[in-house]
Amino acid sequence: MSKLYPDAASALEGVLENDMLIAAGGFGLCGIPERLLDAIRDSGVTGLTFASNNAGIDNEGIGKLLRTRQVRKMISSYVGENKEFERQFLSGELEVEFCPQGTLAERMRAGGAGIPGFYTKTGVGTQVAEGKEHKEFPDPDGVMSTYILERGIFADLSIVKAWKADETGNLVFRKTARNFNQPAATCGRVCVAEVEEIVPAGALDPDQIHLPGVFVNRLVLGAPYDKKIEFRTVRERETA
Numbered sequence: 001m002s003k004l005y006p007d008a009a010s011a012l013e014g015v016l017e018n019d020m021l022i023a024a025g026g027f028g029l030c031g032i033p034e035r036l037l038d039a040i041r042d043s044g045v046t047g048l049t050f051a052s053n054n055a056g057i058d059n060e061g062i063g064k065l066l067r068t069r070q071v072r073k074m075i076s077s078y079v080g081e082n083k084e085f086e087r088q089f090l091s092g093e094l095e096v097e098f099c100p101q102g103t104l105a106e107r108m109r110a111g112g113a114g115i116p117g118f119y120t121k122t123g124v125g126t127q128v129a130e131g132k133e134h135k136e137f138p139d140p141d142g143v144m145s146t147y148i149l150e151r152g153i154f155a156d157l158s159i160v161k162a163w164k165a166d167e168t169g170n171l172v173f174r175k176t177a178r179n180f181n182q183p184a185a186t187c188g189r190v191c192v193a194e195v196e197e198i199v200p201a202g203a204l205d206p207d208q209i210h211l212p213g214v215f216v217n218r219l220v221l222g223a224p225y226d227k228k229i230e231f232r233t234v235r236e237r238e239t240a
Contacts, residue, residue, distance in 0.1 A: 003169050003219045004198070008039035011192050011220040015157055016040065019047035019072070023108055023155035023184040024062065027053050028081075029230050031177030032061045033161040035194045035222040040159075041065050049073040051108065051153050051187075053101065053180050057081045057230055066094070075153070077101035081230060100128060103150055105183050110152035112186025112215075119147035158188025161222070162211070165195040166204050169213030178210060186215050194222035 005011035022040075026032030040048075041064050048071050055074055056063040065071050066084045073095040079085055088094035099107065100122045110118055119137065123129050124146050133149040160181040163174035171193060173181055185191050193216050 002167075003213075003216065004167060005218055005220045008035040008194060008220050008222070009042065011194075011218045012036065012039050012043065015190050015192070015218075016043050016045045017156075018045050019049075020045070020156040021049045021051065021153075023111075023153060023158045023187050024050055024052040025158075025160035025179065025181030025184040026056075026061065027176065027179040029056060029060055029228045031161050031173065031179055031181050032056065033159040033192075033194050033222075034061065034225070035220065036159040036161075036192060037061060037064060041068055041070065044070075046070050047072045049075065051075040051104070051155060051184070053104065054078040054080075055082050055085050058084055060228060069093075073097065075099055075104070077104045098128065103128075105180060107150055107153045108180070108183035108187045110187075111154045112183060113152075115152050117149050117151050119149055121145060121147055124148055153187050155184075155188040156190070158185050158191040160185045160191065160193050162193055162195045164197045164199060164204065165193065165216075165219055166199050166213070167201045167219075169193070169216030169219055170204055170209045171195070171211040171213070171216060172204060172208055173210050182211055185211055190217050191215055192218040192220070194220045196223045196225065197221075 054076050063082050075097045077099050089096050103122050129148045134146055136144045137147050139145050162171040164172040198221050
């Protein structure tokens with residue numbers, strides 16, 4: 001069965017519904033599945049929960065879905081650079097679950113591995129630990145320390161962006177764009193990937209594949225892309 005779809009809307013057909021949990025790859029504007037996010041916005045689904053490192057910036061990335069009030073909750077580690085996010089959070093329109101960055105990545109990885117929970121020292125003694133199970137474990141040096149229980153993320157849908165894919169769904173991420181895409185891809189019941197280039201099966205060096213195609217259900221070619229930059233800071237050119 002072919003995994004290739006002609007566009008993002010068709011790749012998401014029959015998958016989207018209101019009130020679902022979506023794991024999204026990307027870091028800021030780097031490696032975000034922007035074609036799929038646009039298609040989700042255009043579909044009109046609402047009440048969405050996103051597990052993502054952040055919500056992009058105003059009107060870019062998940063920020064587009066914040067503008068249209070389609071996001072009910074964010075599970076994120078960083079929420080700066082987005083004024084609409086800030087406004088909705090402070091006004092009580094948006095629910096936010098803050099999660100340390102490494103913990104969020106591990107929660108996605110754990111969900112992809114079928115692990116329902118794990119203990120970590122990160123967040124102990126902070127608001128992150130409130131309401132979570134605490135347990136004592138010996139450190140490598142034998143000293144007992146407190147750990148908190150974090151739950152694996154099992155998403156209804158994963159959306160990711162890769163640099164290259166072959167026709168069977170094997171993915172290669174490019175540099176920083178690897179970020180959260182790899183763990184996010186594994187933790188969804190259905191994974192849809194958009195890529196910059198699709199090559200024939202067997203064209204990719206097996207040692208260079210970052211995510212095996214077994215994790216990818218649907219694939220769409222998203223190119224060409226306009227490489228966006230969150231903030232551009234330049235100095236004035238000196239006169240000769």
